[in-house]
Amino acid sequence: MHYRFWAFIAQALTGRRRVYLDSNATTPPSRKVRQAMARAAKYCWGNPSAAYAEGKKSAQLIEKARRQVAQAINAHEHEVYFASSATEWNNALLKTLYHNSAQPRRKIISTRAEHSSVSRSLAYLAAHGADIAYCPIDRHGHIILAELGQLIDSSTLLVCCALANNETGAVQPMAEISKLAKTHGALLMSDCVQALGKIDVDVKALGLDYAVFSAHKLYGPKGAAALYAKITSPLEAFIHGGGQEEGIRAGTEAVPNIAGMGRACSNAKRLAGRAAKTELLKNELARKLMEIEPAIKFNSPSANCLPNTINITFPGTKSTELMLMLDYYGIAVSAGSACGAQPGKTSHVLSAIGLSDAEAASTLRISLSSTTSRADISYLCKKLEAYLKQARS
Numbered sequence: 001m002h003y004r005f006w007a008f009i010a011q012a013l014t015g016r017r018r019v020y021l022d023s024n025a026t027t028p029p030s031r032k033v034r035q036a037m038a039r040a041a042k043y044c045w046g047n048p049s050a051a052y053a054e055g056k057k058s059a060q061l062i063e064k065a066r067r068q069v070a071q072a073i074n075a076h077e078h079e080v081y082f083a084s085s086a087t088e089w090n091n092a093l094l095k096t097l098y099h100n101s102a103q104p105r106r107k108i109i110s111t112r113a114e115h116s117s118v119s120r121s122l123a124y125l126a127a128h129g130a131d132i133a134y135c136p137i138d139r140h141g142h143i144i145l146a147e148l149g150q151l152i153d154s155s156t157l158l159v160c161c162a163l164a165n166n167e168t169g170a171v172q173p174m175a176e177i178s179k180l181a182k183t184h185g186a187l188l189m190s191d192c193v194q195a196l197g198k199i200d201v202d203v204k205a206l207g208l209d210y211a212v213f214s215a216h217k218l219y220g221p222k223g224a225a226a227l228y229a230k231i232t233s234p235l236e237a238f239i240h241g242g243g244q245e246e247g248i249r250a251g252t253e254a255v256p257n258i259a260g261m262g263r264a265c266s267n268a269k270r271l272a273g274r275a276a277k278t279e280l281l282k283n284e285l286a287r288k289l290m291e292i293e294p295a296i297k298f299n300s301p302s303a304n305c306l307p308n309t310i311n312i313t314f315p316g317t318k319s320t321e322l323m324l325m326l327d328y329y330g331i332a333v334s335a336g337s338a339c340g341a342q343p344g345k346t347s348h349v350l351s352a353i354g355l356s357d358a359e360a361a362s363t364l365r366i367s368l369s370s371t372t373s374r375a376d377i378s379y380l381c382k383k384l385e386a387y388l389k390q391a392r393s
């Protein structure tokens with residue numbers, strides 16, 4: 001409501017409307033998050049490692065945020081560790097787990113559709129001799145469980161698979177994956193960055209050993225991320241120094257960012273509770289787009305998908321042109337994942353689900369936010385319809 005009010009005022013004053021439909025790239029920090037961060041910056045500036053009052057105040061705020069993250073994902077607070085980004089955790093966890101593994105468990109199983117912070121860490125490990133196996137996925141990015149069953153064995157150290165894909169929105173059958181991993185004594189790590197705040201994430205019910213979360217995907221700040229590591233699962237230090245974060249990730253803590261992450265996570269369940277409304281809007285968008293251009297191809301699955309994410313190929317168009325045209329009219333969408341977007345380079349996720357280079361270059365990802373309205377969807381469709389009509393004529 002607050003957001004819509006100010007969007008309305010901004011539009012009235014400038015004559016320009018902004019419709020933000022790229023929530024999988026990032027989200028704006030909510031008012032409550034900004035307030036929590038401002039309070040932390042003002043009152044909790046003491047070094048959290050100091051034993052006097054100023055330090056203790058900062059340390060207490062960090063512990064509060066740790067409890068807030070733990071509650072959001074059904075973990076114990078001793079199982080939550082902070083760092084600066086999910087990229088940092090994905091790198092650190094994969095590399096330390098592999099470097100500290102011993103024969104016979106040296107194999108890591110993953111998919112070709114992971115975020116680049118996972119896929120490039122795996123490529124790095126492969127270049128250093130690791131045995132990385134890629135489990136096939138289907139047309140929409142879901143892991144093929146029967147294939148995983150074939151790959152996994154007593155040499156498997158780790159299965160690594162995102163709970164929800166950032167480009168297609170495919171949500172993996174994680175509890176099933178966990179059963180397979182446990183049967184063979186393998187560890188299970190999941191990049192849950194896109195899931196928290198969009199769907200329920202219960203690390204215990206999903207049977208995870210490790211999970212990674214990033215604050216800026218759920219209306220928190222950039223520069224804060226959390227790792228869940230099950231109390232009984234191995235975890236090694238990767239930044240050595242002053243002993244912060246149980247010595248796992250040393251360095252003086254970014255107290256305002258961590259406080260902002262805690263505040264954002266305390267709202268995660270409420271956000272996920274709005275999923276049904278968001279999904280209705282997404283389905284309405286899909287219906288309208290089909291009417292406008294029956295040749296479009298949906299790359300997101302119709303079931304087991306994030307409620308806010310839709311990935312669509314518009315044959316015969318260039319997604320960069322579509323994106324720029326929409327931006328001109330005040331609409332933000334993605335022509336590929338923001339983190340991996342490199343001009344002229346096909347998204348590895350779209351290639352992994354079988355799209356040709358030409359199809360991938362005609363593909364948009366639209367990711368709704370908790371404030372997206374029906375008017376926003378109509379506005380987007382109107383602009384796309386006009387563009388496609390003109391392109392065909």
Ligand SMILES: Cc1ncc(COP(=O)(O)O)c(C=O)c1O
Nearest residue numbers: 085086087115166191193214339
């Ligand atoms: C699935 C996934 N994992 C990891 C990341 C990286 O998160 P961060 O920006 O905190 O490094 C992203 C960012 O887009 C993501 O979508």
